[in-house]
Amino acid sequence: xxxxxxxxxFAGFFGGILNSIAGGGTFITFPALVLVGLPPIIANxxxxxxxxxxxxxxxxxxxxxxVTHKRQIRRLIIIGTVGGAIGAWLLLQTSExxxxxxxxxxxxxxxxxxxxxxxxNLKIQTFAEIHKIASYVGxxxxxxxxxxxxxxxxxFNAGLGIIALSYLTLAGYQNLNTMNGLKLLLSVCVSxxxxxLFAFNGSIAWIQGFAVLLGTLSGGYLAxxxxxxxxxxxxxxxITLIAILVTxxxxxxxxxxxx
Numbered sequence: 001x002x003x004x005x006x007x008x009x010f011a012g013f014f015g016g017i018l019n020s021i022a023g024g025g026t027f028i029t030f031p032a033l034v035l036v037g038l039p040p041i042i043a044n045x046x047x048x049x050x051x052x053x054x055x056x057x058x059x060x061x062x063x064x065x066x067v068t069h070k071r072q073i074r075r076l077i078i079i080g081t082v083g084g085a086i087g088a089w090l091l092l093q094t095s096e097x098x099x100x101x102x103x104x105x106x107x108x109x110x111x112x113x114x115x116x117x118x119x120x121n122l123k124i125q126t127f128a129e130i131h132k133i134a135s136y137v138g139x140x141x142x143x144x145x146x147x148x149x150x151x152x153x154x155x156f157n158a159g160l161g162i163i164a165l166s167y168l169t170l171a172g173y174q175n176l177n178t179m180n181g182l183k184l185l186l187s188v189c190v191s192x193x194x195x196x197l198f199a200f201n202g203s204i205a206w207i208q209g210f211a212v213l214l215g216t217l218s219g220g221y222l223a224x225x226x227x228x229x230x231x232x233x234x235x236x237x238x239i240t241l242i243a244i245l246v247t248x249x250x251x252x253x254x255x256x257x258x259x
Contacts, residue, residue, distance in 0.1 A: 004036040005211040012215020016054035017223040018161075018242070021180070021235050025219075026051060026158040027107070027246040029212050038205055040100045041091065045198040046209040048088075048157040052191035054216030055184045061221055062181030069182065076182060079143070080150050080189030087154020088194035092201050103156075104250040110159025111243040113166045114236075142171050153190040160187055162243065 011032035015025030026047055033043035059066075066073060091099070149167055153160035164183040173179045198204050 004208070008032055008036065008208055008211035009215040012050060012054070012212035013219040014215075015051070015212070016058075016216035016219025016221075018239060021223050021239075025054065025161065025216070027242050029216070030158050031246060031249070033205075033208060033212065036208065038208065039096055040103065041094070041096055042203055042205055044091065044099075044156060044158075045088075045194075045203040046205045047212065048191050048198065049195050049204050049209045050212035051157060051216055052188060052195060053213050054220030055187040055191060057217050057221040058223070059181060059184040059188055062177060062184060065175070065177045065181045066185065069178065072182065073185065075143075076146075076186045077189050079146050080153075080186045081193045083147050083150020084154035084190030084193035085197060087151040087156075087190070088197040089154075090151070091155045091194075092197065092203065100254060103158075104247060104254055106152075106156045107158060107243070107247040107250055110162050111240070111247050114159075114162040114243060115240055142167070145170065150186070150190050153187065154194040157191070157194075159243070160190065162239070 008029075011029050015027075015029035015032075018025035018028065029051060030043060030047045033047055034040060038046060146167055149160070149163050152163065161183055164186050165179055168179040168182055173182070195204070
């Protein structure tokens with residue numbers, strides 16, 4: 001226990017940095033919680049609890065980038081809260097065995113969306129310019145997509161920031177600082193709703209969660225203050241590499257080591 005808590009703190013610290021810069025911090029903190037012996041569902045619920053405070057500190061740091069987006073913020077809060085609660089409920093209905101088997105696929109999905117988000121956005125924008133009606137269809141589609149993302153985030157927190165950034169790209173946002181602020185705010189809403197359900201179900205390992213929490217608080221706020229000065233293409237490349245490595249590890253562990 002004495003060795004695992006510092007380990008979890010540093011995992012949270014680096015995870016908080018990634019969450020505030022471009023998402024994907026859970027690719028570090030979730031495996032760390034599993035590594036210290038927590039069952040996958042408990043590790044996921046605990047990670048959601050710990051990561052939420054990193055989202056909060058990061059959102060506060062980006063507050064000046066959000067003041068001109070009040071209308072979008074209201075929609076994000078409503079859809080994020082409802083979707084997060086639904087996703088958490090679905091997780092609590094899933095067995096440990098089934099959840100463990102789908103972890104690699106969830107991670108792979110998050111990685112693919114992050115890598116291809118810019119390309120998909122370009123195609124959608126081109127289609128909308130040719131077919132004006134597509135703008136109306138696109139608005140409805142992005143709302144449905146946002147709801148699905150929030151449900152996913154309540155079910156499995158890993159990759160939420162990555163997928164949220166992809167959604168914001170699809171929705172037409174271009175400024176990375178604004179996108180990071182909205183992404184973090186959405187993650188707060190999804191996580192708080194999920195945490196309430198997890199807490200009532202007794203699915204959070206509080207001691208381990210607080211160790212990661214302290215790390216994400218420190219790393220999240222520090223990174224939010226410096227991320228605007230970092231080259232965006234380097235950030236995205238680094239997160240992509242982390243996502244691919246962690247996804248490959250979980251495929252190897254679950255489908256090869258245990259076979």
